[in-house]
Amino acid sequence: MVIDVKLLLLYESEELTIAADEIVFNEGSQSDHYYQIKSGSVKLVNSFSGAEFTHAYSYKGDSLGEEFLLSNHPFSYTAIARKNTVVFRLSRNKFLQIIHKYPDAQFNLLQIMGARMRYKNIMMYAIATLAPRQKILAFLKLYKEFKYYPGSLPYEIPFTRQEIANMIGIRVETVIRNIKELEKNGELKIIKRKIFI
Incomplete structure (x- = not known):
């Protein structure tokens, strides 16, 4: 879990229920919220010409798309619920308040982003070579x-x-x-x- 649920609730996050195969956010849309999975799972994909490339599967406690929120860039993939899923959604401003005020939340976020970068680097090499x-x-x-x-x-x-x-x-x-x-x-x-x- 990246951000403790108590903090998410304290900072007035919304709980969104997303049906299986429904979209959490679309590739190319602007990132203005932080997402964290409460239950269920989500796949992160790019689709083109009828083919699909899956970047990752995310599960309970995982965060979604925070790298775009922090870099102020649009999403580079689409997030789709694999089954009925509940996510916490927190505004950019409140997310940044948590990150500034709570070092543990910031450290958890950095650890997870670092692990994801390592995973992506190794997979890029494997896929390419x-x-x-x-x-x-x-x-x-x-x-x-x-x-x-x-x-x-x-x-x-x-x-x-x-x-x-x-x-x-x-x-x-x-x-x-x-x-x-x-x-x-x-x-x-x-x-x-x-x-x-």
């Missing part, structure tokens, strides 16, 4: 690490093959074929169609 099998494996390992899952215990990847394809920019058939090869090589496990790494 690696073969499909290495892209998939790099993504799965990085996602497990990004979710702070400890060590060598098996971690269930919460994505479908299509969602993995959308996140690394390759065809779903390529993901399916390479997931089978990775399992055959012992680099991951498939149990009841679920991927574990």
Whole structure:
């Protein structure tokens, strides 16, 4: 959780209920609010020519789009509820008041933004330079690490093959074929169609 819910309520954030597949905010629109997920989940996407590229999936406690709020730029992706979702929405001015007045909130925000930048840098390199099998494996390992899952215990990847394809920019058939090869090589496990790494 980036900003404590008590602070969000103290600063009069709104609770918005968003139905599955409805938009939280659109790519290109001006960022004038801070968003934090109370329940549900949201995907961050770009769509073009019928294709979709997924940047990330966000869950309870995650913030959305604060980098655009802080930089005063329009959103560069669209946020879509994956299922019925409730978000806190806080005005820019009140968000900035919290960040200035509460160092813990500011530090949490900086930590999360730093972790996201690291994730994006590693994924950009993997997507740009690696073969499909290495892209998939790099993504799965990085996602497990990004979710702070400890060590060598098996971690269930919460994505479908299509969602993995959308996140690394390759065809779903390529993901399916390479997931089978990775399992055959012992680099991951498939149990009841679920991927574990």
